[in-house]
Amino acid sequence: xxxxxxGISASLRRRLLAGAAAAAALLVFSAGTASxxxxxxxxxxxAPYTIGWANIYSVPTWMKQxxxxxxxxxxxxxxxxxxxxxxxTDAQGNAQxxxxxxxxxxxxxxxxxxxxxxxxxxLDRVISxxxxxxxxxxxxxxxxxxxxxxxxxxxxxxxxxxxxAKWMVSQLGGKGKIxxxxxxxxxxxxxxxxxxxxxxxxANPGLQVITETNTEYNxxxxxxxxxxxxxxxxxxxxxxxxGGALSAGSVLAFERQGRDxxxxxxxxxxxxxxxxxxxxxKGWATMQPNWLGALxxxxxxxxxxxxxxxxxxxxxxPVIDDSTIxxxxxxxxxxxxxGYIYSDYDKALxxxxxATK
Numbered sequence: 588x589x590x591x592x593x594g595i596s597a598s599l600r601r602r603l604l605a606g607a608a609a610a611a612a613l614l615v616f617s618a619g620t621a622s623x624x625x626x627x628x629x630x631x632x633x634a635p636y637t638i639g640w641a642n643i644y645s646v647p648t649w650m651k652q653x654x655x656x657x658x659x660x661x662x663x664x665x666x667x668x669x670x671x672x673x674x675x676t677d678a679q680g681n682a683q684x685x686x687x688x689x690x691x692x693x694x695x696x697x698x699x700x701x702x703x704x705x706x707x708x709x710l711d712r713v714i715s716x717x718x719x720x721x722x723x724x725x726x727x728x729x730x731x732x733x734x735x736x737x738x739x740x741x742x743x744x745x746x747x748x749x750x751x752a753k754w755m756v757s758q759l760g761g762k763g764k765i766x767x768x769x770x771x772x773x774x775x776x777x778x779x780x781x782x783x784x785x786x787x788x789x790a791n792p793g794l795q796v797i798t799e800t801n802t803e804y805n806x807x808x809x810x811x812x813x814x815x816x817x818x819x820x821x822x823x824x825x826x827x828x829x830g831g832a833l834s835a836g837s838v839l840a841f842e843r844q845g846r847d848x849x850x851x852x853x854x855x856x857x858x859x860x861x862x863x864x865x866x867x868x869k870g871w872a873t874m875q876p877n878w879l880g881a882l883x884x885x886x887x888x889x890x891x892x893x894x895x896x897x898x899x900x901x902x903x904x905p906v907i908d909d910s911t912i913x914x915x916x917x918x919x920x921x922x923x924x925x926g927y928i929y930s931d932y933d934k935a936l937x938x939x940x941x942a943t944k
Contacts (some may be wrong), residue, residue: 601755625890626898627718627737634850634890635671636698641689643705643729644680647832648926650703653728653880656932657701660881682706689713692722699723699887701880704731707775723890725883728875729775737890740879740900743914744776746827747904748783751852754871755825758850762792763824766816766939767799768809768833782828797823802833806858806925809836817844822827825849831856831872831927838862845861855927857919860912872907878932883939900940901934905930 640657642652654675664670674697678685683707692700692712700717704710704726711733717724718735755765767784770777788794797820802808813836815825815833815848823846826832831854838859841848850869853859879902890896907915915928922928 613767616720618643621739625723625737625896627721627895628723628890629721629734632698632721632891633671634888634892635665636669636888637672637674637695638670639674639689639692639695639697639700640676640880640884641685641692641700641702641720642675643682643685643703645677647677648923649832649875649877651701651805652877652923652926654880656878657884658675660884664884664888669892670884678705679716680705684708686710686713689717693717693720693769693851696720697722698891699725699737699884701725701727701883701887702731704775706773707778708732723887725887725890726878727883735900736898738883738896738898738900740883740886740902741776742873742875742902742904743783744779745783747875748780749783749787750873750904750906751780751827751871752784752787754852755827755850756787756791756794758869759794759822759825762793764797764820764822765825765827766813766820766823768813768828768830768837769795769799769801769825770804770830770833772801777829783838784827784829796827802836804832805832806836809833810840811836813837813840814820814844816891817841822847828853830854830926831859834870834872835859835862838866838868842866855907856928857922857924857926857928860907860915861919864912864916870908870912872912873904874907874927874929875883876902876932877927877929880932881932882940885934885939889941896941897943901943904939 640742653743661673668829676688685705710731714724714731715733715735724736726736737937769781800812802812826837828837834853835856835858848866848868853872855874886896
């Protein structure tokens with residue numbers, strides 16, 4: 588009887604030990620997957636978190652509106668006990684200054700850094716360093732080359748340029764003289780839109796690019812640049828503008844010179860959409876949502892909380908044309924006169940985008 592009891596006891600002990608080993612293995616696996624769920628994050632990081640917003644420049648209204656979505660999202664996360672502080676810097680358009688600001692955030696051991704890159708390659712080293720230090724790094728809009736980030740978020744800028752170019756081909760029947768308006772050179776979102784347009788232009792040699800320009804994303808310099816181009820080019824059939832403020836500047840330049848408006852592409856800049864409607868313009872536009880900033884903060888916190896997040900989040904591009912422009916203008920009074928009319932966003936939308944891989 589005693590031997591039987593000892594046998595049962597030994598069997599139970601073996602099963603218990605096996606179960607404990609399996610449980611321990613599961614805990615190790617779970618811990619490993621939790622720490623590997625999001626790139627960069629390591630160390631003892633617990634809520635409430637400190638978020639760094641390394642802004643490249645704050646002057647353009649698009650950037651001001653984007654920062655507004657970031658601060659609004661931070662306030663919501665503060666209420667939930669997930670965020671403590673938001674550190675904001677402004678590099679005033681200087682990539683080297685932005686590098687110094689990011690380094691300061693690393694030295695302060697913030698929990699996450701959200702960044703629009705002033706240069707696609709100059710920031711690689713400091714961004715990689717932040718990742719190595721266990722800081723969540725979320726890069727949106729203008730992207731860095733390095734993949735040592737927690738997540739990148741963007742619309743498809745190549746698709747942006749290609750779709751705009753296809754619309755122009757359709758409007759002009761594949762023949763005509765056009766001007767291309769680009770954003771600042773070296774900014775990935777601007778360069779990628781231009782690259783996206785090129786295969787369409789190559790396939791339609793009847794569409795002649797007579798000249799192109801790079802300007803900052805503001806109406807005044809865009810209008811000045813287009814005014815100079817109008818003096819130099821008496822015949823223009825279309826303006827392939829790859830930014831909203833650029834388009835508004837173009838329309839105003841045509842108007843001031845007494846020139847007939849031509850088919851013009853653009854973005855969801857309120858002034859461009861209003862001029863489009865007022866002038867009866869033949870127009871096409873899409874949107875780089877300002878709430879990409881809010882989404883970046885949300886993703887950073889989700890990652891810090893141990894959630895699995897995609898390495899790249901692609902945000903679909905909407906199309907604004909004569910059939911949809913009214914729905915944007917109906918909400919115009921909610922946005923600055925020189926701002927961008929962006930779509931609504933909420934946690935449900937963010938979770939949907941995070942679930943799309």
